[in-house]
Amino acid sequence: MSHALPTADDGWTYYSAPGTCALAVHIALHEAQAPFQLVTLDFGAQQQQSPDYLAINPKGRVPALKTPQGVLTETPALLLFVAQSFPQAGLAPLDDAFALARLQSFNSYLASTVHVAHAHKRRGARWADDAAAIEAMKAKVPQTMTACAQQLESTLAATAAQGPFVMGAQYSVADAYLYTLSSWLEGDGVDVQAFPLLLAHRERIGQRPATRRALEESGG
Ligand SMILES: N[C@@H](CCC(=O)N[C@@H](CS)C(=O)NCC(=O)O)C(=O)O
Structure with a gap:
């Protein structure tokens, strides 16, 4: 490297x-x-x-x-x-193999499970041609995304004693990724009030200058 x-x-x-x-x-x-x-x-x-x-x-x-x-x-x-x-x-615990694997585990869950569950709302045609099947996938999104939110809330709860970030005390790239995907929850029909740690995380990361700058530049 x-x-x-x-x-x-x-x-x-x-x-x-x-x-x-x-x-x-x-x-x-x-x-x-x-x-x-x-x-x-x-x-x-x-x-x-x-x-x-x-x-x-x-x-x-x-x-x-x-x-x-x-x-x-x-x-x-x-x-x-x-x-x-x-x-x-x-932005990552590069000299700690276990901590880095935990970060990668978290990011992999966001990419392979949370993002894919979200995509069933608007991108059902990736998985089915049948209109009824696509509607059925869409109807399931509030349930699958609520389950994801519950999992993410538990992850934040597990490290809350060390600090407010995904990795505990230290901000990492996982926080930027969680912020991005957790901003989709309301649109996916999730009752976000049930997930106070996720809400607090989103609020905290949303105030960081890097987040605000990226939002301004990208248009949302
Ligand atoms: N596995 C990819 C997923 C990338 C992805 O699906 N991006 C979406 C936006 S969130 C996209 O470009 N969609 C365009 C399309 O479906 O036409 C990753 O995690 O980077």
Whole structure:
């Protein structure tokens, strides 16, 4: 792993879209004070499916981070890459294998379970063609996302004695990711008042300058 700090000359370009999971890495980039250019895609115009963007990320999704070494995709990978590229920002417990695995476990749960449960609301066509099946998946979202919120609340409760962040006392990239996905809960039909730790976490992370800057730049 190289510890040479990326500079503006290294030419990182970050591809995002408003109101998406791409907010998480955008926040992390600002927490790290990373130099990067932002490209905001217009999903309304299906820009994620344009030939130009598919040449960058053939998956047709955001986020994507273009670096001189190549393009990286998948939020947990990008979050760790940012944390490792800017170790002085302290965005992950890089020298503690167990703690780092806990952070990766948390981020993997967000990516593979929470995000996928959320996607059943608007992106059911990924999994079924039958209109009734798509409606049935949509109807299930409040239940599955409530179960996810319960799991996340329990995780925060387990570390609450050490501090208010996912990893306890220390802010990490997991907080940026949790903030991003927990902002979807109301829209997914979850009664957020039942999850006071999640609400307090969202409030706290939402006030950080890096979060506010990313929200302003990305348009939500
Ligand atoms: N597993 C990917 C998921 C990326 C993803 O699905 N992004 C959504 C936005 S939240 C997207 O680009 N959707 C565009 C589309 O479905 O056309 C990750 O965690 O980065």
